[in-house]
Amino acid sequence: MNKRLLSVLFFVCLFAAKAQAQFETVRDSVVQLYGIVMTADSLMGIPAVSVTVKGSNRGTMTNGQGVFSIVVLKGDQVEFTHVSYKPKTITIPTTLDGNRQSIVQLMVQDTVYLPATIIRPRPTPQQFERDFVNTDIQDDDLEIARQNNSAAKRRALMQTLPGDGGGATAIQFRNMANRATYAGQVPPMNIFNPAAWSEFIKSWKRGDYKRKN
Known part of the structure; x- marks a missing residue:
């Protein structure tokens, strides 16, 4: 050793x-x-x-x-x-x-003192009715969810939010299918497609092509 x-x-x-x-x-x-x-x-x-x-x-x-x-x-x-x-x-x-x-x-038990809350009535019923009608009430969760699911809100979100995994995969597969379908030839032009013109007119009316600041 x-x-x-x-x-x-x-x-x-x-x-x-x-x-x-x-x-x-x-x-x-x-x-x-x-x-x-x-x-x-x-x-x-x-x-x-x-x-x-x-x-x-x-x-x-x-x-x-x-x-x-x-x-x-x-x-x-x-x-x-x-x-x-x-x-x-x-x-x-x-x-x-x-x-x-x-x-x-x-x-040992601890005592917590909260600040005093003073509740005062309205001077007159007319003032109470005026303040009640003019009070701005915040939207609750249900109303916010309903507004977020409206057609206008979804269109606005589609212009700004990126696609999820499923949407990106569908676009990729669709592009691959189009390339395989028209392999070796020129893809057709959609300028004479009535359905494409109809979708373009709808998008133009919705304001999808307006300049965004």
Whole structure:
């Protein structure tokens, strides 16, 4: 066995030992965090509480009884948030013994004050009728969909929007069929085709050939 082979084996063993040490370190830092989130005043389980690890995409939610379970690392900051309660943040100790930790997290109800809304009546019925008639009501989704499906709207969209995959494929196949049909000869002119003239007149009346700014 030459020196080069011994050197290669030495570096392989060193790399394997280092990888094993790193794996043991990571495995030792993984913690299974589980527990229950409860109200601070009545000690009732809070459902749908978001339990997330800050700085990562890991998270979970409490079930109907407020119970949760999540895998974290030692030193992580775990945040508990709910729309009706003040958020809470805890830090997993780096000196924690073992790989399991249970907690009972209490949350205090948060009160949100909305600005006051004052409703005043119209001075006279005549003014109410005038304002009601002149109020500009925005179109709802159904009316917008109906307008987008009108014939004029579809014609305008056809002039600006590119064709989809099906339309582009149909045009390509039609062009290939025309080239195969008239291969070796001059394609016929549509100047004497009454149907083509009829379609041209309809397009001209619709304004399809107007200059677009």
